[in-house]
Amino acid sequence: MTETPQFKDQFDLARIKLSTDYEGLESVKKLITVVPVKKPNAQEFVRVHPSPEMRLQTTTLILKDEGETYLVEKDLWPELLAETAPVCLYTAINRQGVLFLWCVKMPIKTNKQNWTKSTLDAIGAAQKGWIRMQANMSGGYYDIYKASGNLPEPEWPELTFQEIIRIAFRDRFIDSLDHPALKQLRGEV
Amino acid sequence: MQELKSQFKQIWFVDFEFSVKPGEFPVPICMVAEEYYSRKRLSLWSDQLKACEQAPFDTGKDSLFVAYYSIAEFSCFLQLGWSLPENVIDLFVEFRNQTNGLTLPLGNSLLGALSYFGVDSMEALEKEQMRDLAIRGGPWTAEEKISLLKYCAKDVEALRKLIIRFSKKIHTLSALNRGRYMKAASVIECNGVPIDGEMFKKFSLNWSYLQENIIKEIDAEYGIFDGKTFKTDRWKKWLIEQKISWPELPSGTLDMREETFREMSKKDKKIAPIYELRATLAQMRLSDLAVGQDGRNRASLSTFRSKTGRNQPSSKSFIFGPAVWLRGLIKPKEGFGIAYIDWTQQEVGIAAALSNDERMKSAYSSGDCYLTFAKQAGAVPWNATKASHPHIREQFKACVLAVQYGMGQDSLALRLGQPVSKARELLRLHQEVYKKFWSWSDAALNFYLSEGHIKTPYGWTLHLPRLSYNKVNPRSVRNFPIQATGAELLRLACCYCVENGIRVCAPVHDALLIEAKLEDLDDAVLTTQNAMSVAGEKILEGFKLRTDVKIFRYPERYMDERGSVMWETMVGLLDKPNPPTAYVPIPPMEQYLAV
Numbered sequence: 186m187t188e189t190p191q192f193k194d195q196f197d198l199a200r201i202k203l204s205t206d207y208e209g210l211e212s213v214k215k216l217i218t219v220v221p222v223k224k225p226n227a228q229e230f231v232r233v234h235p236s237p238e239m240r241l242q243t244t245t246l247i248l249k250d251e252g253e254t255y256l257v258e259k260d261l262w263p264e265l266l267a268e269t270a271p272v273c274l275y276t277a278i279n280r281q282g283v284l285f286l287w288c289v290k291m292p293i294k295t296n297k298q299n300w301t302k303s304t305l306d307a308i309g310a311a312q313k314g315w316i317r318m319q320a321n322m323s324g325g326y327y328d329i330y331k332a333s334g335n336l337p338e339p340e341w342p343e344l345t346f347q348e349i350i351r352i353a354f355r356d357r358f359i360d361s362l363d364h365p366a367l368k369q370l371r372g373e374v
Numbered sequence: 375m376q377e378l379k380s381q382f383k384q385i386w387f388v389d390f391e392f393s394v395k396p397g398e399f400p401v402p403i404c405m406v407a408e409e410y411y412s413r414k415r416l417s418l419w420s421d422q423l424k425a426c427e428q429a430p431f432d433t434g435k436d437s438l439f440v441a442y443y444s445i446a447e448f449s450c451f452l453q454l455g456w457s458l459p460e461n462v463i464d465l466f467v468e469f470r471n472q473t474n475g476l477t478l479p480l481g482n483s484l485l486g487a488l489s490y491f492g493v494d495s496m497e498a499l500e501k502e503q504m505r506d507l508a509i510r511g512g513p514w515t516a517e518e519k520i521s522l523l524k525y526c527a528k529d530v531e532a533l534r535k536l537i538i539r540f541s542k543k544i545h546t547l548s549a550l551n552r553g554r555y556m557k558a559a560s561v562i563e564c565n566g567v568p569i570d571g572e573m574f575k576k577f578s579l580n581w582s583y584l585q586e587n588i589i590k591e592i593d594a595e596y597g598i599f600d601g602k603t604f605k606t607d608r609w610k611k612w613l614i615e616q617k618i619s620w621p622e623l624p625s626g627t628l629d630m631r632e633e634t635f636r637e638m639s640k641k642d643k644k645i646a647p648i649y650e651l652r653a654t655l656a657q658m659r660l661s662d663l664a665v666g667q668d669g670r671n672r673a674s675l676s677t678f679r680s681k682t683g684r685n686q687p688s689s690k691s692f693i694f695g696p697a698v699w700l701r702g703l704i705k706p707k708e709g710f711g712i713a714y715i716d717w718t719q720q721e722v723g724i725a726a727a728l729s730n731d732e733r734m735k736s737a738y739s740s741g742d743c744y745l746t747f748a749k750q751a752g753a754v755p756w757n758a759t760k761a762s763h764p765h766i767r768e769q770f771k772a773c774v775l776a777v778q779y780g781m782g783q784d785s786l787a788l789r790l791g792q793p794v795s796k797a798r799e800l801l802r803l804h805q806e807v808y809k810k811f812w813s814w815s816d817a818a819l820n821f822y823l824s825e826g827h828i829k830t831p832y833g834w835t836l837h838l839p840r841l842s843y844n845k846v847n848p849r850s851v852r853n854f855p856i857q858a859t860g861a862e863l864l865r866l867a868c869c870y871c872v873e874n875g876i877r878v879c880a881p882v883h884d885a886l887l888i889e890a891k892l893e894d895l896d897d898a899v900l901t902t903q904n905a906m907s908v909a910g911e912k913i914l915e916g917f918k919l920r921t922d923v924k925i926f927r928y929p930e931r932y933m934d935e936r937g938s939v940m941w942e943t944m945v946g947l948l949d950k951p952n953p954p955t956a957y958v959p960i961p962p963m964e965q966y967l968a969v
Contacts, residue, residue, distance in 0.1 A: 192870040192908045195460075201548045202913075203829050205728045205855055207817035215816075280806045333752065337809075 217342055220353035221285040222254040224304075225277065227319040230332050232339045233287060233311040234276040239346045244269045245288065246359060246366060254288055255366050256354040264362065268370055275308055276349060278339045280315070286353050303327040375541045382461065384437040385410035387533035389526050390450040391508050396691060397666035397673075399564065402450040403508055404519070406526040407431050410534065417523045423454055433459035440533055442466045442484045444553070445677065448560030458560070462553030465536050467678050468544050471552070474681055475827075475837040488532055491539040501525070548833040552678070555865040558872040559677050559685075559881075566670030567693050567879045568712065568889060570705035570931060574665055576948055577703070581660050584947055591943045592651045604652065606630060618642060621788050632656075639936075641789055650940040653697040662690035663700075669707075675881070681850075682857040683834040684864075685881060694882045699937030699944065704887075704926075711895040711927040715902050716885030717863070717910070718920040719743055721778045724856050724863070727917035729814035733807060735917065744771035751803040773800040778856070780849030815852045822851050830858040831913050860884055863909050863919075870905035878902075892927055899923055 204210060222245075225231045234240070244262050246255040246269045257269055270290050277287040289308065292301040303326040307318040315332035344352075359366060378385060388407045394400040402423050408415045409431070416430055429451065433439060439459035441447045443466040448458055469487045480486035485501065488494075504525040507518060514522065577584065586602070593599045598608045610628055613620050620638065621629040632653075639649035664673045671693040679686035689695035693704060706712045717723070722743045726734035737746035745763070748754045748770040754763045769790060776786040776797075786797035805812050822828040826838040828851065836854050839845060864881050871878050871886065876898055879887040886906070890898035903921045910919035926932050933941065 192874070192905055195550065195554065196547060198551070198832070198866075198912055201545065201551060201833060202831050203833055205818075205829075205831055205859075206730075206814075207821040207828075207855075208814060210817075210821055281802070282809075 217284060217344060217352060220349055221283075222274070222288050222353050223285055224287060224289070225279065225285075225317065227317065229279045230315040230317045230336070231277050231279050231287070231311055232315055233308050234278075234341060235312040239276040239349075241274045241346070241350065242291075243272060243274065245272050246370075247288075248366060248369070253357060253366070255357045255359050255364075256350070258358070258360040261359065261362065265359075265367075268367070274350075276341075276346060277311065278341065280336070282340065284342055284344075284349070286349065299324075299326040303329065375538060377546050378438065378463075378537075378541060381546060382436060382438040384432050385440060385537075386431050386433075386437060386459075387440045387530045387537075388431075388447055389441065389529040389533070390447050391504075391522055391526050392446070392450055393508060393511060394449075395666075396664035397566070397671060399453050399666070399672075400446070400449045402453060403512075404523055404526055405450070406523060406530045408527075408530045408534070415527070415530075417527065419519060419523070423450075426454065426456070429456045429459070433457065435460045437461065438463060439553075440465060440537060442487070442529070442533060442536075444556045445560040445563060445675070448557055449564060452560065452564050458557045461550055462556060463537075463544070463546075463549045464553050464556050465533060467552045467556065468540065468549055469536075470678050471833070471835050472540060472543055473837065474683075474835055476839050484529060484532055484536075487536055491536065493532070493535045493539060545833060551832055552865075554869050556677060558865075558868045558878075559675050561872045562868065562878045562880065563672055563675055565877055565879050565889070566666065566672035567704055567887065568706050568710070569665050569669050569671050569693065569703050571665075571669035573705075573945075574660075574663075574669070574703055577944070578660050580948060584944060585655060587947050588651060588654065588940075588944060591947060592647050592940070596648060598648065602655070609648075616644065618645070619791055637785075637789060641791065646936055647939045647943075650697050650699050650937055654699070654940070659690070663693065664691040671704075680861075681836060682854060682861050683830070684857070684861040684883070692880075694880060697937065697940070698934045699940035701932055701934050701937060702941040702945075704932035705930075706889060706926060706928045708928050709892055710889055711892050711925060712879065712887060712889045712932060713895065713899045713902070713926070714882075714885055714887050714924045714932065715899065715906065715921050716882075717860075717906060718922050720860055720863070720884040720919060721856050722774060723910075723917065723919045724859050724914065725778070725811060727914035728855055728859060729808075729811040731808050731810035731814070734811050739918075741920075742767075744768075744774055747774060747804070747807065750807045753803070769796075769800060773797075773804055776801070777804055778853070780847075780853050782849075818855055819848055819851050822854075828854060830855060830862055832862050834858050834862060859913060863906070863913055866909035866913065867902075867906045870909060871902055874901055874905065876902055876905070887932075895925065895927070899925065 244257050244265075246257055246265065247253070248255070257265060262269065272291060273289050275287040275289065276284070278284050287308065289304050290301065292298050304318070307316055307327060307329045310316045310329055310331060315336045316329055318327040318329050321328045357366075386407050386409055388405065390405045391403040392400040393403060402420055404417070404419050405423055406415065406417050407430070418426075418430065431437075437459070438461045440463050442464070444462055444464045451458055465487065466482065466484075469490070470482055473482075473490065478486055478490060480489045504522060507514075507522060589599050589602060596612055598605060598612060606628055610620075621634055623629050635645070635649045635652065639646040663671060665671050673687050673692040673695075676686040676688070687695060693701060704712065719738065722734065723738045725731075726738045733750055734743075737743040737750065740746040742760060745754070745758060745760060745767045748763065748766050749756050749758060751770070753770065754766050760767055769792075772786060772789050776789065781789070783794050783797040783801055786801065787794045790797060818828060822836070822838060823846070827835050829835045836851070836858070864884065864886075867886065868878060868881055871888065877889045879889050886902055888898055888902050903923065906921050907918065910917065
C-alpha cells in the first residue's frame with residue numbers, strides 16, 4: 186500500500202472559515218406574542234412550572250362557542266357571579282416549546298370533582314416530569330401518562346408571570362360591564 | 375484593488391477563443407492576456423500558442439490569474455500542455471457569489487455582469503457575430519484573425535473593468551479557494567467518464583428500434599401502453615390491482631407529473647421500470663450524450679451554477695444526467711477499474727455537525743441514523759435492529775429524508791402511503807428529538823431574513839431578494855446551509871484528489887467517480903476516501919463523515935440498481951436473433967464554440 190498523501194492547502198483554510206452558529210450570529214430573538222389559555226390536548230406531553238409565583242387563582246369568563254377565555258377585573262366579580270367561574274392558571278409548556286396557561290376550573294359542582302381532582306393530580310405530576318392526560322369517559326376522570334423516555338428539562342422563556350398574563354389576556358380583559366364580551370352574553374351585540 | 379495589489383506582483387487577465395465538439399477536447403484558436411500594472415498585452419494565434427511550452431506569462435505564486443468561467447481557459451492550458459496557474463480568481467464565480475439568489479436581468483454571462491455593474495460592453499450582436507466566425511472554423515483571413523483577436527481583447531478589457539468594480543467585495547482568500555476548484559474541475563472535465571464505446575455504438579445505431587421495442591418488453595408485465603402512448607386509465611387500473619395509492623390532482627385525476635412519478639418509483643420498486651421507460655421515451659436523445667472519439671463522456675460541469683453552489687451539468691449531455699439505466703454504459707477500459715465513492719448519509723451528518731445537535735450526531739455516528747432516530751423517539755426499543763423493525767425504520771427514514779428535502783406533511787404522507795396525521799406525528803417527533811437542530815434551523819432562517827444573506831463555512835452566499843420577500847421559500851433557506859456545505863465538501867475533496875494525482879472522472883452530487891489502473895485501484899480508493907474524510911473534518915469542525923465505495927473492475931460495468939431492469943431489457947433486445955433492419959445513425963455532431 187502506498188503512503189497516505191498529505192492533503193495540503195495553499196493557505197490555512199481556517200483563515201477563511203466562517204461561523205455557521207446562526208444562533209450566535211443572529212440579532213433576532215423570538216418574541217412571544219401569543220400565550221394560549223387552554224388545557225392540553227390528549228396528544229401533547231406537557232410540563233407545569235413548579236414555582237408558586239408562576240400561577241394565579243382568579244376568575245374568568247369563558248365563551249365556549251368562541252373558545253375564548255377572559256380575565257375579569259376583581260371589582261366586577263360580585264356582579265358577574267353567574268357568568269364567571271373561579272379558576273387557577275398554571276404556567277405550562279409543551280414539548281414543542283409552546284408556552285401556555287393551563288386553565289383549571291376550581292371544583293364547585295360535586296359531580297365534576299373527579300375530573301378536577303385528576304387534573305390537579307396531572308398538574309402535580311407535570312411539575313416533576315413530562316406527562317399527558319387523556320379523558321377516561323367511562324371512569325369520569327383523566328388518565329395520566331408519564332413519559333418513559335429520558336426527556337430533557339423544559340426551557341422556560343425569560344418572562345415574568347406578570348408578562349405572561351399580560352400577553353395571554355392582552356385583548357381579553359374585562360374591566361367594565363360594557364365590555365363587548367358581556368354585551369354578547371346579554372344578547373346586546 | 376488594494377488587497378489584491380498587496381498580495382500579487384502581477385495580475386493577468388486572460389481569455390481564449392476555442393472550438394470544441396461535444397465530448398472532445400477543445401481546440402485553442404487564440405488567446406489574449408493583459409497584465410494589470412504594466413498593461414503589457416499578449417495576443418497569440420493558435421500556432422504561436424502551440425509553440426509555447428508553458429504559458430507565456432507568470433503563473434507562479436506571486437501572480438494572479440483572472441478569467442471569466444476559467445474552466446474554458448484551463449481546458450486550453452491542458453491541451454497546450456501548460457501547467458495551471460497557482461492563484462486563480464474567477465470573476466464568473468465571484469459574480470455568482472455576489473448575486474446568488476437575486477434575479478439578474480441579463481443573467482450570469484460576462485455581458486450580464488458588465489451590465490449589472492453599469493459598465494459599457496460590446497453589443498450582444500457583435501459577440502454573436504464573433505462566435506459565428508469562430509464556429510465557422512479556419513482557415514481565417516488575416517482580417518478575420520485580427521477581428522477575433524480584437525474580440526478576445528475586448529473580453530480581457532472587460533475583466534479589468536469588472537474586477538475594479540467589485541474587488542472591494544471580494545474576500546481574496548475565499549475567492550482563491552473557489553478558483554482552486556475551477557482548476558480541479560477543468561482536469562475532471564478533461565478526464566471524462568469512460569464509456570463502453572461498442573455498446574454506445576450499438577445503442578446509437580438501433581435507438582429507434584430499441585425505443586419501439588422496449589415498450590413491448592417492459593410493458594408486457596404491465597399492459598399500460600397502446601403503441602407508443604401511455605394510457606392513464608390503464609395505469610389507474612393497474613394501480614388499483616396492485617393496491618398502490620397514487621396522488622391525485624385537485625381535479626381528481628391522477629397526478630402524472632414527472633416528479634410525482636419519480637417519488638413514487640422510489641417508494642415502490644414495481645413502478646421504477648415504468649418510470650425509467652417514460653423518462654427514456656420522453657427525454658432522451660442518445661445523440662445528445664457528449665461522447666468523444668476516445669470513448670469518454672465529457673460534459674461541462676457547469677460549476678457554481680446552482681444556488682447551493684453545486685455543479686449543474688446538462689442533464690442531456692452528462693452520463694449521470696439521463697435515465698439511470700443508461701449509466702450501465704459506464705465501463706472501465708481493459709486493465710482499469712472505476713470506483714464510485716459517496717459520503718454516507720451526507721446531509722444528516724452535515725446537519726448534525728453544523729447545528730451541533732448531539733443527539734443527531736450520535737444518530738449519524740451510530741451507522742443507522744434512521745433506526746437510531748426511532749429509538750431516540752421511543753418508537754422502538756433500544757435493542758431494535760433493522761431486521762426486527764423494518765417497517766418502523768422505513769417510516770423514520772422517510773421522515774429524515776423529508777426534513778432533508780424540505781417536504782411538508784402532505785408530501786411525506788404520500789411517500790409513506792400513510793394518512794397525513796401519521797406524517798405530522800413523525801415530523802413532530804423529529805422536532806422533539808432534534809430540538810437543537812430545529813433551533814439552529816430557525817436561527818438560520820431568521821439570520822437570512824434579518825441580515826439579507828446567509829453564508830456557508832467557506833463563504834458561498836445566498837442573498838435575499840429585497841424586493842420580492844414573498845418569493846422566499848423558507849424550506850429552501852433552511853436547507854441551504856446543509857446543501858451548500860455539501861457542495862463545499864465535494865469541491866475540497868475534488869481539489870485534494872486531483873492535486874494528489876487521482877484521476878477523477880466526475881463529481882456526482884455527494885460522490886466521486888474515479889478511475890485507476892487495476893493494480894493501483896485500491897490505493898486510489900483509499901486516497902479518495904481519505905481526501906473526502908479530511909475535507910469533511912476541515913469544514914465540519916472535526917466531525918467525521920463516513921464514505922461508501924462501489925468498485926467495478928474491467929470487464930465489469932457500472933450499474934445502478936434502479937436502472938438494472940431497464941438495462942437488462944435493452945441489452946436483451948439487442949441480443950435477439952432477428953436484428954433490426956431500420957438503422958438510424960446519429961446525426962453528425964455540430965461544431966460549436968464555447969467562450
